[in-house]
Amino acid sequence: MSTRNPSLLHPRFRALIALVILAVVLIPALSLLDSTSSNASPAPPSDSGTWVPPLSGRFTVSGPYLAPPHPYASGHRGIDFPASPGFTARSPAAGTVTFAGTVVDRGVVSVQVDEHTVFSLEPITSSLRAGDTVRAGEVLGTVSSGGHCYDECIHLGVRVDGEYVNPLRYFYGRAVLVAWE
Numbered sequence: 001m002s003t004r005n006p007s008l009l010h011p012r013f014r015a016l017i018a019l020v021i022l023a024v025v026l027i028p029a030l031s032l033l034d035s036t037s038s039n040a041s042p043a044p045p046s047d048s049g050t051w052v053p054p055l056s057g058r059f060t061v062s063g064p065y066l067a068p069p070h071p072y073a074s075g076h077r078g079i080d081f082p083a084s085p086g087f088t089a090r091s092p093a094a095g096t097v098t099f100a101g102t103v104v105d106r107g108v109v110s111v112q113v114d115e116h117t118v119f120s121l122e123p124i125t126s127s128l129r130a131g132d133t134v135r136a137g138e139v140l141g142t143v144s145s146g147g148h149c150y151d152e153c154i155h156l157g158v159r160v161d162g163e164y165v166n167p168l169r170y171f172y173g174r175a176v177l178v179a180w181e
Contacts, residue, residue: 049091051170052137054121054156055081062153065166077164078157080122085151087143089124092156092170096162100128106146119167120157123147 005143008024053059065081091111098118099110106123111134113119126141144152158167 008045019034019153023167040141044170050172051088053081053085053171054089054092054140054154055083059171062169063155065133065168067164070114078155079167080149080155082152083149083154087144087154089121089140089143089154090137091136092119094136095119095134097128097130097132097134099130100126100132104147106149107141107144109140110114111140116161120155120159122155122157123155131154141158 060082061079062082063076065078065079068075068077089109093111094111095111095113097109098112099108099120101108103122106122108124109124109126109128110118110120110124119142123144123146124141124143128134128140143154147155149155156167158165159171
């Protein structure tokens with residue numbers, strides 16, 4: 001009984017390899033030529049509705065958002081900005097204060113941005129009350145201590161329709177996908 005091993009030198013196999021290499025090289029090259037044509041339309045401008053950082057100075061995140069695997073699991077449902085007690089905390093977006101008070105051991109301010117979106121900052125000391133309106137960049141209060149931040153940060157959490165989402169998506173313009181012609 002003989003077994004037959006296909007040879008890598010068989011003409012059909014070599015032709016197939018050549019065709020694959022040609023496709024790998026030519027398809028990207030043709031795409032580049034097409035994208036430089038004069039009828040290519042520019043990408044639309046990015047979304048201008050980006051939020052402002054809650055602290056003055058450089059935009060630095062010290063604690064990233066970590067989505068939990070399910071609603072009751074541990075995770076980090078927001079982002080942290082390095083800050084010390086006494087720093088001025090500003091509203092990242094315009095909206096209406098829905099809560100300003102103490103939760104367990106820390107001050108919290110929550111602001112309804114639209115019918116779906118609420119952000120919360122903690123730990124914070126504020127004189128605002130539920131029903132007050134705030135503009136983006138307006139002072140909400142001062143960073144205090146408490147919660148997981150202790151004396152090292154301020155935490156920003158964002159909920160959309162009650163579900164926590166990564167707040168970073170509000171600080172940059174939306175990505176725009178442009179189809180290739």
